[in-house]
Each structure stands twice: as structure tokens, then as C-alpha cells.
Amino acid sequence: MSVLHIAEVTKTFSAGAKAVDSFSLDVADGELVCLLGPSGSGKSTLLRMVGGFEQPTSGSITIDGEDVTHLPPERRPTGMVFQSHALWTHMNVFKNLAFGLKLRRMPAAEIRDKVEAVLDLVGLAGYGDRMTTQLSGGQQQRVALARSLVLEPKILLLDEPFASLDQHLRERLREEVRDIQQRLGITTLFVTHGQDEALSMADRIVVMANGKTEQIDRPDVVYRDPKTPFVAGFIGSMNLIDGEVRNGYFMRSDLTVQLQVPDGPATLAIRPESLDVTASDTPKASVHRVTDYGSHGLVDLDLADGTRLKSMVAHPDLFRAGQGVDVFPRAIAAYRDNQQIYRS
Amino acid sequence: MSEATKQAVRPLVDTAESRRPIGLLFVAIPVFLVIWLVIWPAINAISRTVWRKDKSGEMGFDLSSYAFFFSDSYSLDNLSITLWTTLVCAILLLMICLPIALYLRFSRGRLAAYVQALAIFPMFVPSIILAFAFIRVLGPNGMVDILFNAVDLPKIRTPYLTPWGPVIGLVWDNIPLTVLILLAGLGSVANQSIEAARDVGANAVQVFWHIILPRISNSILVALSFSVLGIFSSFTLPYLLGPASPEMLGPFMQRTLREVQDPVGAMTQAVIAFGFCIVFGLFYVRSVARSREK
Structure with missing residues (x-):
């Protein structure tokens, strides 16, 4: 049972900027939680504070009830996989994995057994004698993961581990890492700025912006029901339209959508797949560009005032640039003062 | 086309x-x-x-001039004091410069900038001025003696004109180059390598011994090769600060040529010094070759 509890953690750097601001999170035993946000959102700083590489300015971090807030990294029950792999190039694969075990004065035979078992787990059986510089990027990342796993940490910390890999390898590795994590049931905190990674791997996603939590939810909830306009804009593709609500109708240019909220400014959020378009003699928008992705198409539309919208269509060949179209939002959300005020 | x-x-x-x-x-x-x-x-x-x-x-x-050199106790004493000075300087340089380089590599802020400026400063001071400053501070009736006298402490045993005189001067003179080479070597040790070592449980000493030292061993060899080559064949500081007998090979060669007027003897000493320097130089060449292989 390994539970991570982060309570009101704040990190202020010397210049006075808050990298992390009153952040709280509970990660359950065996859960994989993704910290997702743009660069500078504080997600890596938070992960480094859990790993002990940064000290929080205030707040506390506990693992299985033990306060580790002020413990150095070498005394924490955590294992970190770094973005750049951080393998020791003067050691071979076996020595990279055995180093931590040797520091714990484990018998040589036990070290060999453990290292071979973990190499087998990450699909690198027989690679112990190779120098790390002789490995591909994906193999190096597996070694980095194995180096953390061999010490059986209570909490596994992954700091954008696939950022330096190509798309194909990234997709394969994230499946493998998720499988290993579930097989071992290890509590994991994963930092990424790739929403695909977060959506495909996480049990829960923490969306961060400017050091604060924007939303903590299951991946499907974060996608379908973003609680703030930032989350709506950051996760997936989204049409965010600023406009005015009057007498139960949201209005922007020729676009009018029924919205049962009090009058005032609002931001309307519509996913491209929730925005239907049809050819019309009384068009509300004109087609700017049609992109055919094979499985589907994306139509870029311009409202009369120049506002650009995107619509996902099944048959992109039905549309052409300059064509007048009518738009029909199916599922919408609306935001005011950074809060969700409506969802259909 | x-x-x-x-x-x-x-x-x-x-x-x-x-x-x-x-x-x-x-x-x-x-x-x-x-x-x-x-x-x-x-x-x-x-x-x-x-x-x-x-x-x-x-x-x-x-080969009689070589036979004379290696059978003459005075010449051998001079060779011994040269080797001793070189060895002691190399050890002291490593002991002084490695902590400075480590501090500069892993520290940020204004203090680190001042330390770096101080460490590089000797590079801009000519050896003769350094020797003069040494005599004025550590020599007989120098500043240290005056200060000690002012507080009724006994006179110091000055290192001036002892084998320690050139050692102090040469170490001071070689600090900048050694620090810069070590710093360049430490630059290749990524922060995340060190953090990864701490993450698996290594303390500061273990990180230094198992992670940093193997990565900068070539830089240490290069720094020591450069320093040793310069120290072994140095002239100004041993001439101005060292003892008259035994003396380092630099002043010995000069005296053999000018005062004893024995050009063959001086050339023999130069060839022997050159031979030792070639051995040190081979260390440097080997280090460079090894780092290129990596």
C-alpha cells in the first residue's frame, strides 16, 4: 500500500515567482496520475519536489503517512525516470541497474537475480553487458525505467520520459510502461505536456496552469467536461468563441446559440466533432479550408467577423473553399469568469 | 546539372x-x-x-655526459628535487583545484562568480611579480612577520629559499589553468546524471566517487599533464624563490651554461628534462586519444 499525499505545496523561487501555488493531491495505491500542462505550468517542479530535488517553500508531502517533505532524494522511497534518461555512460547496463542495489549492500548473487529479472521485465534480457551508448533511444529509456524499478520504489516518478523519442516509439513505449505499471501495481506520478500520453495512460489527469490545479479528473471527464476555459482549450481541439449572452441566446457575429444563463459576456466551447456543418443558401459561415485526413476531414470555417471555427466531418469531399455553410453545435459548454456556467 | x-x-x-x-x-x-x-x-x-x-x-x-649526470650526486639531487617539487605541486593542485572546480560547477550566484574571478586571477599576474609579492609577504621580515611581531608572536619559518618556496609559487601560478580544465571536464557531467545517482540512494561522497570522478578522469589527467609539464621545466619561480642547493633543473641548466660554462652539461640536463616531459606528455596524448574514442 503506497499512497502519496501532497498538501498545500507551494514553491517560490528567489525571483518571487510561484512555480507551484497551494497544490494538493492524493494519489491512491497503484494509481497512475498524470500531471499535464504547458511549459512553465509547474508540473516538473512539483514532481521534483516529490522526488526531493526541490524543497517546497511551504506545504507537506507524505508517502504512506511518513512525512518526506524535507528528506533528501537518497532517503525517499521514490524512483525517478528522467527526460534525458540520465544513464551513466561509463557503466554498462548491468552496472547502471546494480548501482543502487550495491549502495544498499545487497549480496552480489541477489543483485544479479534482481537485475536480470527487471531487464527481462522491460524486454532487455541479455543486454546487461552492453554499454548504454550502444543502445537506441527506446532501449535507453527502458534501462532508465528498469534502473528505477529494480529498487522497488513506493512511488515511481516519470518526468516526460518519452519526450526525446519519435512518435511511433513513444506510442509503443507508453503502452509498455502502462502494462508494467499495472502488472507491478506501483503508484506512479507522470509528468507530460502531451495530452495523448495523458489521455491514454492515466487513471486520473491533473491539468495544471501557472502552478495551480485547473482540474483533476478521469481522462474521459477531462476531455468531455472541462471545468475551465483553459482546460477546454488545452485538452484536444476546441472552438472557443467569446461572445455575449442576451435573453437566453449566445451571440457572436451570425452565430446564435440558445444558452439558458444570465445575460453577460461568455465563452462558448464546442469540440470540432460536435459542430455540424451543412451547405446552405443562407450561410452563417464560409469554408476557408478543407483538410482530408483519410478517416475523417476537418473543415475550417470563418464567421462573418473573421472568427475561425473547426468542424470535423465524415465526408470532407462534400465541402470546398469559399462555400457558404450553416453551423449547428450539438454539445456545448459555456464559461464566465473562468468557471463553467453551462453544459449540454 | x-x-x-x-x-x-x-x-x-x-x-x-x-x-x-x-x-x-x-x-x-x-x-x-x-x-x-x-x-x-x-x-x-x-x-x-x-x-x-x-x-x-x-x-x-x-654517453659520458649522461653517465656523469646519473653518477653525480649533485645532479641527481637536483633531479630529485625537481621530481619532488613536481609531484608535490601536482598533488596540491589537485587537492586545491578540484574542490574549487566542483564548487564553481554546482554553485550559482554572486559568490561563485567572485570565487571564479579569484581562481583565474593568477593567470594575469606575471611570475616575477608573484615572486616579489611572495618575498614581501612570506619572506624574512615580510608582512606576515610584521603582523606576528605586532601581536607578540614568534617569527615564522619562512618558506623562502627552501624547497617549499617554489612549491607555493608554482601551485599559485598553475591554479587558473588547472581549474579551467577541470571545470570544462565537469561541464560534461549532466545535472540529471547526478540527480539519478542521488535518486538511487547515493550520498554526496558516493556521487563524487562513482559518478563524477570517472567522468572527469580524463580532464584530471589533462590538467595534471599540463601543470606537470610546466612545473618540471619551470625557471623563474624556482630561480627566485627556491634554494641554491639542491636546485630545480631549470636554474641548474642556466647556471651550468652561464656560470660553469659547460654547454654540453647544460644540454645533457635539457635532454634529460625533455625525456621526462615526453613521458608526461604521453599521458596527455593518451588522455586525448581515449576521450576521442569515447
Whole structure:
């Protein structure tokens, strides 16, 4: 049972900027939680504070009830996989994995057994004698993961581990890492700025912006029901339209959508797949560009005032640039003062 | 292929046969200078010490000057003090410069900048001024003596004109180069490598021993090779600060040539010093070759 509890953690750097601001999170035993946000959102700083590489300015971090807030990294029950792999190039694969075990004065035979078992787990059986510089990027990342796993940490910390890999390898590795994590049931905190990674791997996603939590939810909830306009804009593709609500109708240019909220400014959020378009003699928008992705198409539309919208269509060949179209939002959300005020 | 296309595909580094003479010309100047000013005098000195006239005036192979050097206790004492000074300086330089370089590599802020400026400062001080400052501070009736006297403490045993005089001067003189080379080596040790070591449970000493030291061993060898080469053949500081007897090879050579007026003896000493320097130089060449292999 390994539970991570982060309570009101704040990190202020010397210049006075808050990298992390009153952040709280509970990660359950065996859960994989993704910290997702743009660069500078504080997600890596938070992960480094859990790993002990940064000290929080205030707040506390506990693992299985033990306060580790002020413990150095070498005394924490955590294992970190770094973005750049951080393998020791003067050691071979076996020595990279055995180093931590040797520091714990484990018998040589036990070290060999453990290292071979973990190499087998990450699909690198027989690679112990190779120098790390002789490995591909994906193999190096597996070694980095194995180096953390061999010490059986209570909490596994992954700091954008696939950022330096190509798309194909990234997709394969994230499946493998998720499988290993579930097989071992290890509590994991994963930092990424790739929403695909977060959506495909996480049990829960923490969306961060400017050091604060924007939303903590299951991946499907974060996608379908973003609680703030930032989350709506950051996760997936989204049409965010600023406009005015009057007498139960949201209005922007020729676009009018029924919205049962009090009058005032609002931001309307519509996913491209929730925005239907049809050819019309009384068009509300004109087609700017049609992109055919094979499985589907994306139509870029311009409202009369120049506002650009995107619509996902099944048959992109039905549309052409300059064509007048009518738009029909199916599922919408609306935001005011950074809060969700409506969802259909 | 059109003219424009030909230009477009021209590689960044042009290895065309027609351009090779220009490259060779650039290389030729330093190579010629090295041959003229280093290799030729070395060959000349070696040949003049082993191929010379005997008492009957006939030219022949003669190793008597070397036999004299290695049987003369004064010459051997001078060689010993030179080797001792070089060894002690190398150890002290490593002990002083490695912590400074480590501090500069892993520290940020204004204090680190001041420490770096102080560590590099000796590079801009000529040896003769350093020697004068040494005498004024640590010499008999120098500043330290005056200060001690002011608080009724006994006089210090000055290192001036003892084997420790050149050691102090040479260490101070070689700190900048050693720190800079070590710092360059430490620059190749990524922060995340160190963090990864701490993450698996290594403390500061274990990180230094298992992670940092193996990564900078070549830089240490290069730094020591440079320092040792300079110290072994140094002249100014041993001449001004060192004892008259035994003396380091630099002043010994000068005195043998000028005062004893024994050019063959001086050349023999130079060839022997050159031989030792070649051994040290091989360490440097080996380090560079190893780092290139990596």
C-alpha cells in the first residue's frame, strides 16, 4: 500500500515567482496520475519536489503517512525516470541497474537475480553487458525505467520520459510502461505536456496552469467536461468563441446559440466533432479550408467577423473553399469568469 | 546539372582535391614553426650530447655526459628535487583545484562568480611579480612577520629559499589553468546524471566517487599533464624563490651554461628534462586519444 499525499505545496523561487501555488493531491495505491500542462505550468517542479530535488517553500508531502517533505532524494522511497534518461555512460547496463542495489549492500548473487529479472521485465534480457551508448533511444529509456524499478520504489516518478523519442516509439513505449505499471501495481506520478500520453495512460489527469490545479479528473471527464476555459482549450481541439449572452441566446457575429444563463459576456466551447456543418443558401459561415485526413476531414470555417471555427466531418469531399455553410453545435459548454456556467 | 544546382549541393566542408593545398598551407605554418623551434633544437641537442669529439679530437659516440649526470650526486639531487617539487605541486593542485572546480560547477550566484574571478586571477599576474609579492609577504621580515611581531608572536619559518618556496609559487601560478580544465571536464557531467545517482540512494561522497570522478578522469589527467609539464621545466619561480642547493633543473641548466660554462652539461640536463616531459606528455596524448574514442 503506497499512497502519496501532497498538501498545500507551494514553491517560490528567489525571483518571487510561484512555480507551484497551494497544490494538493492524493494519489491512491497503484494509481497512475498524470500531471499535464504547458511549459512553465509547474508540473516538473512539483514532481521534483516529490522526488526531493526541490524543497517546497511551504506545504507537506507524505508517502504512506511518513512525512518526506524535507528528506533528501537518497532517503525517499521514490524512483525517478528522467527526460534525458540520465544513464551513466561509463557503466554498462548491468552496472547502471546494480548501482543502487550495491549502495544498499545487497549480496552480489541477489543483485544479479534482481537485475536480470527487471531487464527481462522491460524486454532487455541479455543486454546487461552492453554499454548504454550502444543502445537506441527506446532501449535507453527502458534501462532508465528498469534502473528505477529494480529498487522497488513506493512511488515511481516519470518526468516526460518519452519526450526525446519519435512518435511511433513513444506510442509503443507508453503502452509498455502502462502494462508494467499495472502488472507491478506501483503508484506512479507522470509528468507530460502531451495530452495523448495523458489521455491514454492515466487513471486520473491533473491539468495544471501557472502552478495551480485547473482540474483533476478521469481522462474521459477531462476531455468531455472541462471545468475551465483553459482546460477546454488545452485538452484536444476546441472552438472557443467569446461572445455575449442576451435573453437566453449566445451571440457572436451570425452565430446564435440558445444558452439558458444570465445575460453577460461568455465563452462558448464546442469540440470540432460536435459542430455540424451543412451547405446552405443562407450561410452563417464560409469554408476557408478543407483538410482530408483519410478517416475523417476537418473543415475550417470563418464567421462573418473573421472568427475561425473547426468542424470535423465524415465526408470532407462534400465541402470546398469559399462555400457558404450553416453551423449547428450539438454539445456545448459555456464559461464566465473562468468557471463553467453551462453544459449540454 | 546547371551551375546553380552545382552550388546548391556543395557540402559545408569541402574536401575537393583542388582545395586541399589551401588546408595544407594553413597547417604548414605551425608545423614548420614546431619543427624549427622545437624538434630541430631537440634533435640537435641530443646529437651534440651523444656524438662529440673525444680527447684526441675525433668525433664519436659518447654517453659520458649522461653517465656523469646519473653518477653525480649533485645532479641527481637536483633531479630529485625537481621530481619532488613536481609531484608535490601536482598533488596540491589537485587537492586545491578540484574542490574549487566542483564548487564553481554546482554553485550559482554572486559568490561563485567572485570565487571564479579569484581562481583565474593568477593567470594575469606575471611570475616575477608573484615572486616579489611572495618575498614581501612570506619572506624574512615580510608582512606576515610584521603582523606576528605586532601581536607578540614568534617569527615564522619562512618558506623562502627552501624547497617549499617554489612549491607555493608554482601551485599559485598553475591554479587558473588547472581549474579551467577541470571545470570544462565537469561541464560534461549532466545535472540529471547526478540527480539519478542521488535518486538511487547515493550520498554526496558516493556521487563524487562513482559518478563524477570517472567522468572527469580524463580532464584530471589533462590538467595534471599540463601543470606537470610546466612545473618540471619551470625557471623563474624556482630561480627566485627556491634554494641554491639542491636546485630545480631549470636554474641548474642556466647556471651550468652561464656560470660553469659547460654547454654540453647544460644540454645533457635539457635532454634529460625533455625525456621526462615526453613521458608526461604521453599521458596527455593518451588522455586525448581515449576521450576521442569515447
